[in-house]
Amino acid sequence: MSTQDTPVSSNFIRQIIAEDRHNNKHNGRVATRFPPEPNGYLHIGHAKSICLNFGMAIENNGSCNLRFDDTNPEKESIEYMEAIQRDVQWLGFSWDNLCHASDYFEQLYAYAVQLIEQGLAYVDSLSADEIRAYRGSLTEAGKESPDRSRSVAENLDLFARMRAGEFNDGDYVLRAKIDMAAPNINMRDPAIYRIRRVHHQRTGNAWCIYPMYDYTHCLSDALENITHSLCTLEFEDHRPLYDWVLTQLNTPSHPQQIEFARLQLEYTIVSKRKLNQLVIENHVHGWDDPRMPTLAGLRRAGFTPKAIKDFCERIGLTKQNSWIEMGVLEYCIREDLNENALRAMAVLQPLRVVITNYPETQCERLCLSNHPQRPELGHREVPFARVILIEQDDFAELPPPKYKRLTLGGEVRLRGAYVIRCDEVIKNEQGQVIELRCTFDEATLGKNPEGRKVKGVIHWVAQDYSYPAEIRLYHRLFTVPHPDNEENFLSVLNPNSLEVLSDCRVEESLVAASSEQRFQFERTGYFCLDAVEASQERLIFNRTVTLRDGWVKE
């Protein structure tokens, strides 16, 4: 599926599927699957695959399964399975069937027995090291294992005993008998079953042998009657093995594997192993840390499913290794939030301003629009009083060229309120500006002053009618665009990726913000009420992304 506003462009997989339907291949049916291993949280790279697989199914009136590739219990867990389902649903997709490779273990075992009977698989007693040595190298053919000629009867017996738990881990493996001289190393008698006495999150202790990916994946696809098995480029070399297994066995179908380039996003990483390391070693505060490129992290930062799906459509789909600039993702979330987030005012680094000609005890409740371009989104009341707070950055004693905000003796518009003039700057002993004394022009509420132009507009809150909040600003997690190229990716972690501002003040209306609700704090960016740590008593907003800043500073 694609969002309605993103034009759908042609890509090679769309073309293949369209052609297959035209030729009535698979009776015109389209069935895909998203097959994560439950060994970590889903990240933005998975989103590309999710959008592709579910998208092709939706576009073609087909089906898409969520299938857990759970054949390596050592690294997998229920927590990850649950998180993955949550994230896929959050993105807005529904699977046709929830599947697990482990559901096919019995069937897979039976197929392996068939392979043995056909003389196409054998039990090998070589150690892992020996198998590696026998495999040859990129330029030299491998050697055949002495066990390659084991009789069918003996193989059958040994394989049954592997399953029965008669051997220790590593004593034996079941190998496909293909070709030790094959130029494609994946075809040099790959292992298809190994012994692992590990408790499996779903099958418990029922098995002590587990099938390998290459053997499991193609058969799982075939058993689910998948038509197009979409995966990333690194599996290209595995396709001959995928097809070999399905050709030898009499399976319900023979899906077509098609490979595409995985997403690489600048200034971040999408390796589950490395993301896991960031979590384990506490470089971030969990898988859902807003700095993480995980779906859980992006969600907590305030990204929307719509923006992420839009992003996945915009970046295209090819077989070219490429790096996407952060700007594309930022554009997508800004586009969505600009249209849909309510506006509000928050002062991140307050500077006290006393409006000397404003009555001491007066408080006006000004009416501000929730969205300048969408009046149907309503308006709200914002209290205005004698003492207000503005952003420290919005005042400059020595303004740089083209500065449009407040200066000593200068005027500025308070957003939705009056024009004020700064008459006096008050400093502490260290010379820091701690207060501004200003006067307001009563005639400028809702209209421009006469005879002069005020070019600047700044946001504000009334000191006594605002609320304290913590605001977390997130910066890129890494200091270089391609952290993966680094010898040690941790060495290029950005030490300042999290900036916590604890003295912020937000307008009254934000007290009613709901969990995960997103806002535009005018002039500063898009923010989201933190879903984990915020409460009625403690307002915490996460910055999703800044506003575009077209101001060229000198």
Place this chain on the structure above:
RNA sequence: UGGGUCGUCGCCAAGCGGUAAGGCACGGGGUUUUGAUCUCCGCAUACCAAGGUUCGAAUCCUUGCGACCCAGCCA
């Protein structure tokens, strides 16, 4: 002198023999009580290179060059 894959604008990406779409980024103009949004304009005589086929080539052929992936009992 192993195998597989890929080379079109700073970053993505259409193009499928008829004379280089689009998006992001960037530069400039206009509107604006957000330096936002919106809007207008600009942005590859050129498709890794060199040959060849053709009336015509980014598209076909040849030869180079460059990049990525593969030697887990991981996926």
